[in-house]
Amino acid sequence: MTVIVWVVEGTWPACVDAARVHAPADSELVLLHVTGHEVPGAAHGAYAGLLGRARPDRDPGTAVEHLATEAGERLLAAAADRLGRPCTRTERSGRVEREVVAAADGAELLVLARDGDRSHLGPRSLGPAGRFIVDHAPCPVLLVWPETAPATTTLPPPPPRPPHRPPRRH
Numbered sequence: 001m002t003v004i005v006w007v008v009e010g011t012w013p014a015c016v017d018a019a020r021v022h023a024p025a026d027s028e029l030v031l032l033h034v035t036g037h038e039v040p041g042a043a044h045g046a047y048a049g050l051l052g053r054a055r056p057d058r059d060p061g062t063a064v065e066h067l068a069t070e071a072g073e074r075l076l077a078a079a080a081d082r083l084g085r086p087c088t089r090t091e092r093s094g095r096v097e098r099e100v101v102a103a104a105d106g107a108e109l110l111v112l113a114r115d116g117d118r119s120h121l122g123p124r125s126l127g128p129a130g131r132f133i134v135d136h137a138p139c140p141v142l143l144v145w146p147e148t149a150p151a152t153t154t155l156p157p158p159p160p161r162p163p164h165r166p167p168r169r170h
Contacts, residue, residue, distance in 0.1 A: 001027045002107040006100050006133075007079045008033075009071075011113035011146035016082045018144045019111050029087040030107070031079045033072040034099040097132040107139045113146040120154030 003023040005015050019029060069091065076089040092099040104110040112134075116127035126134060126143075134141055 001109070002030065003027045003109045003111065004030045004032050004100075004104050004107045004139075005079070005083075006034075006110065006112040007031050007075055008113065008115070009075060011115065012075060012079050013082060014113050014144045014146040015111045016079050018142055020083060020085070022111075022142060023109065029083065029085060030090055030103070031076050031083070031087050032090045032092065032100065032103050033076050034096045034103075035068045035072050035091065035093045036096045097129040097136075100129075100133050101136045101138065104133075105138050109140050109142060110137050111142045111144065113144050118146065118150070120150045120156070121152065122154075122156045 001024055003019055005012075005019045007015065016031075023029060072091050073089075076091065080087055080089060090103065092103060100110070100112070110133070112130060114125040115130040117124045125145075130143075134143065
């Protein structure tokens with residue numbers, strides 16, 4: 001059984017703990033971190049805006065890419081230490097939500113944490129990336145709260161019911 005654990009800054013401990021508890025002992029565990037292109041791309045673009053006066057060896061986008069890669073490696077190392085079991089560490093880059101879905105192809109389980117508003121229960125507890133992944137994952141998904149789940153009193157109210165209308169007679 002292959003279990004993919006999406007490792008994200010701030011929520012990864014809950015995902016690793018869930019994998020430790022729910023993945024069978026003989027599972028192949030894959031810790032996945034994805035670095036998005038948005039920030040390095042913006043730095044590359046800003047530097048390119050110097051209209052040819054820029055020197056490629058001083059492009060800050062390259063430095064940002066290296067920093068992001070190093071941060072991802074540190075995060076994966078911390079997650080592997082916490083997991084305490086043999087695992088594979090995978091670093092990908094691209095559109096985060098699409099890379100996670102692609103990495104889950106062929107897996108038997110994907111573990112991820114809620115990435116939206118976690119102050120109350122409801123659909124907004126999933127951010128855009130989490131919603132995309134849950135909607136498009138090619139395998140079962142274990143969705144965890146990164147901290148204690150909010151009380152059930154935080155459930156949003158039900159939608160208003162339309163008034164009852166008697167059936168129409170023809």
